[in-house]
Amino acid sequence: MRPHPRRLAAFGVAGILLLLAATPVLAHEERQVAGYDMEVGLIDEPVAVGDKSGLEFFVHKDDQPVEGLESTVKATVTFGSQTMDLPITADDDDAGRYFSVFYPTAAGPYTFHLTGSIEGNAIDESFTSSPTGFDEVHAAQSGQFPVQFPPPDELASQAKQGADAAAQLPIAFGLGIAGLVAGLLGLGVALASRRRPSGPASPA
Numbered sequence: 001m002r003p004h005p006r007r008l009a010a011f012g013v014a015g016i017l018l019l020l021a022a023t024p025v026l027a028h029e030e031r032q033v034a035g036y037d038m039e040v041g042l043i044d045e046p047v048a049v050g051d052k053s054g055l056e057f058f059v060h061k062d063d064q065p066v067e068g069l070e071s072t073v074k075a076t077v078t079f080g081s082q083t084m085d086l087p088i089t090a091d092d093d094d095a096g097r098y099f100s101v102f103y104p105t106a107a108g109p110y111t112f113h114l115t116g117s118i119e120g121n122a123i124d125e126s127f128t129s130s131p132t133g134f135d136e137v138h139a140a141q142s143g144q145f146p147v148q149f150p151p152p153d154e155l156a157s158q159a160k161q162g163a164d165a166a167a168q169l170p171i172a173f174g175l176g177i178a179g180l181v182a183g184l185l186g187l188g189v190a191l192a193s194r195r196r197p198s199g200p201a202s203p204a
Contacts, residue, residue, distance in 0.1 A: 028056070029133035034121040036061050040112055041127075041134030043099060049140040054101040055086050055112050065096025066118060073098070073116040073123070079106055086112075104137040 028041030040057040059066040075086040086100035109129035129136040
């Protein structure tokens with residue numbers, strides 16, 4: 001019995017979808033820089049808060065990998081008002097690929113700034129998460145099971161509040177002790193004055 005054409009088409013579509021689902025998404029921004037082809041993005045996109053990720057970029061010229069850039073290109077990552085330097089490592093198994101691992105701890109857009117030179121050609125380029133570039137870092141709660149943990153920034157805020165409260169305890173304890181000592185001294189003075197014997201009666 002020959003299979004129906006519609007069934008064949010359905011099986012074909014299903015196979016393509018499965019293949020796409022099994023293939024990691026490389027949502028990097030592609031750009032021509034000083035005559036070189038660059039792809040810049042996050043490692044293992046899509047990335048959630050707390051995942052092992054970082055900067056990943058590829059450099060080619062005329063479809064040939066460009067090597068040795070770990071010593072001539074510098075990189076930083078910026079989130080909001082915070083910036084961190086990123087040491088660059090060359091991938092020994094994939095010529096033309098460079099990376100720097102870090103763990104994103106906040107959801108939102110990240111910016112990579114690459115400076116230095118490529119084979120003597122100066123570069124100064126910034127790459128920011130965008131719908132047409134590399135993906136933003138996503139919140140982690142949606143994929144957690146069975147317990148969903150608060151975001152790291154919320155945990156950090158709670159930890160700071162706890163630390164501030166703990167820092168106030170010695171002061172409060174000291175003030176309490178001082179108040180107790182002052183109270184005891186006052187009570188002692190009062191008792192001593194009450195027990196003091198009265199002097200002899202004056203003559204009439």
